[in-house]
Amino acid sequence: MQGQNISDIIEEYLKRILADTHQIEIKRSEIAQLFNCVPSQINYVINTRFTIQNGYIVRSKRGGGGYIRIAKVNLVSDADVLDELIAVIGDDINSAQAFQIIQSLFEDGVLTRKEANLVLAAMDQRTLAFEDKRIENTVRARILISILNRLKYDD
Amino acid sequence: MQGQNISDIIEEYLKRILADTHQIEIKRSEIAQLFNCVPSQINYVINTRFTIQNGYIVRSKRGGGGYIRIAKVNLVSDADVLDELIAVIGDDINSAQAFQIIQSLFEDGVLTRKEANLVLAAMDQRTLAFEDKRIENTVRARILISILNRLKYDD
C-alpha cells in the first residue's frame, strides 16, 4: 500500500527480479522507457536504493553495448564487503543510512527482526537528537561499528 | 464522549479506521483538507494522541508519494513494568547501572543473550566515549529508554 512514486515502483521491479537471480544487467534507457521517465531517474533509484548499505554492488559500462549491472551481496559472510561497509560508515553516518545497513543485516539473516529493531531504537534520530547534528552522526557511527564488531566475533 | 474540537474529531476518525485495519496510511494534506484545517494540525493530533504510550507507532516519508503511516501495536504484558524502569532511569544513567538493568531483563527472559549483548555493545563506555561523563550518561539514558520503549511491543 505504499509507493506512489516512480522510484519506488522501479525499485520494486528490480528487486523482484533480484529475488530470483542474485544479479541483473539492464540497459538504462530501456528501463527508463519502460517506466516512462528520464534515464537519469534510474541513477537516482540506484543511488538511493541499491547502495552497498543496502547490500548491493553496482557496476556499469558506457558506450555501445553499455549496461548497468546490479548484484546482491551478503554483507557479513563476505569479508571484503564488510570492510567496504565499515569504510563507508567512517566517522559518521546518518539515520537513513544506518537503517539501510541494519535492514540489510536482517535480510541476510544476521539479525533477527527483534534484534534489528532494538539496534534501530538505539540509533534512532530521536534517540540521539543532539544540538549538533555532527555529534549525532558521530555517535551513531560508533554504535554501529561496535555492533558490527560484536557480530563479527559472535557469541 | 470527547469534546468537539477538531483534534478530537480527527483522532476519532483515525482510530475508528484503526479499529478495523491495524494500520493506515494517510496523506497529510488530504486529511487536512477533509477536516478543513491546516496540515500541521495533523502533526499535532499525532503527537498528542498517537504516541507509543497510547499503543501507536508512526512513520512517515516526505517528498513525492509521501505519507504518514500509523500502526496500532500490541503492548506486551509487562509494558507497565518497563514504564516504571523508564521512570527510574530519568535523564542519565551510568554504565554499571545500565548493565544491571540489561542483565535483569536477560534473567527475566525479556532479552536473549545475543540481544542483551548487542544492547550492551551500543551503550558501552568505549562505544559512547564522551569527554564529558555527564553527557555520556545522558546519551546512555536516551538509548536505554528508547530500547525499553521498543520492548513494550512486538514487531
Add this chain to the structure above:
DNA sequence: ATAATAATAGTCAACATTAGTCAAAAAGTT
C-alpha cells in the same frame, strides 16, 4: 593507426512535492 562519430551511462542543479518544526494567537479551563 588515428580521427571522427555514435551510443551509451553519469553528474548536477533547478524545480516539484511532500511532511516537520516552532512559536504566536486563539480558545478553553480552573
Add this chain to the structure above:
DNA sequence: AACTTTTTGACTAATGTTGACTATTATTAT
C-alpha cells in the same frame, strides 16, 4: 487572571523528477 490546550501559518527539511551538459566506450571512416 492564570494556565493549558488547540489552532494557525511561515519557515524548514526531506525526497522525488527532470533535463541540459559531461564522460566513457564502441564503431566507422580515413
